[in-house]
Amino acid sequence: MxxxxxxxxxxxxxxxxxxxxxxxxxxxxxxxxxxxxxxxxxxxxxxxxxxxxxxxxxxxxxxxxxxxxxxxxxxxxxxxxxxxxxxxxxxNASTGTIGIFQNCDINPVEKLFQVLEENKLLYERLLKAEQDKNELLTRIVEGKLNQK
Missing domain, CATH: 1.10.260.40 (lambda repressor-like DNA-binding domains)
Known part of the structure; x- marks a missing residue:
């Protein structure tokens, strides 16, 4: 040296x-x-x-x-x-990005489908809430029309 x-x-x-x-x-x-x-x-x-x-x-x-x-x-x-x-x-593969993900159990395609399924469930819940709100508004309007 x-x-x-x-x-x-x-x-x-x-x-x-x-x-x-x-x-x-x-x-x-x-x-x-x-x-x-x-x-x-x-x-x-x-x-x-x-x-x-x-x-x-x-x-x-x-x-x-x-x-x-x-x-x-x-x-x-x-x-x-x-x-x-x-x-x-x-x-050096053991310290590079390849080395970081060598023992990784995440499947990106599987993760994508999981996220899409979660989005679908959220959308269905939102749609159900909107339908419930519309039914409630319809009952309120019908009730007011019947009172007149």
């Missing part, structure tokens, strides 16, 4: 600037323009080749790209790829 100082040596800040810039769909010319002054596309290109970048420039770039400066300083592609490969939900 490598120490944290070894990991820091492997991080190429210039490449990270390039990765973040490309993720944001920003061209080198646009970044140079945002940096202002005597920045050009060529200078941005040279900056992206540097392993370490001065803190003030890195802070400016991070502000322009709207990412934390630490993200540029500490992003390690190998670690990111390792984490994605080992933590991807579908990479």
């Amino acid at each position: 490598s120490s944290s100082s070894d990991m820091t040596k492997n991080i190429h800040q210039g490449r990270n600037v390039k990765r973040f810039r490309e993720m944001m769909s920003i061209k080198q010319e646009a970044l140079a323009y945002e940096l202002g002054g005597d920045w050009t596309q060529k200078r941005v290109s040279l900056l992206e080749q540097k392993e370490t970048i001065e803190k003030d420039i890195l802070d400016q770039i991070a502000n322009i790209l709207k990412v934390p400066a630490d993200a540029i300083k500490n992003f390690d592609e190998e670690t990111a790829i390792f984490n994605i490969q080992n933590n991807y939900e579908g990479s």
Whole structure:
């Protein structure tokens, strides 16, 4: 296992600037323009080749790209790829969604028919209540007509 100082040596800040810039769909010319002054596309290109970048420039770039400066300083592609490969939900059937439902006894079609049957019973009860209400109203109206 490598120490944290070894990991820091492997991080190429210039490449990270390039990765973040490309993720944001920003061209080198646009970044140079945002940096202002005597920045050009060529200078941005040279900056992206540097392993370490001065803190003030890195802070400016991070502000322009709207990412934390630490993200540029500490992003390690190998670690990111390792984490994605080992933590991807579908990479291991025992921990992925398939694994969650392996011992599940629910039959979705059966559950659907159960819900439909419950809806049918509710509808029949509602219909019966409406019929009872109509009968009651009919008796009330007939009673009032007989009184006149």
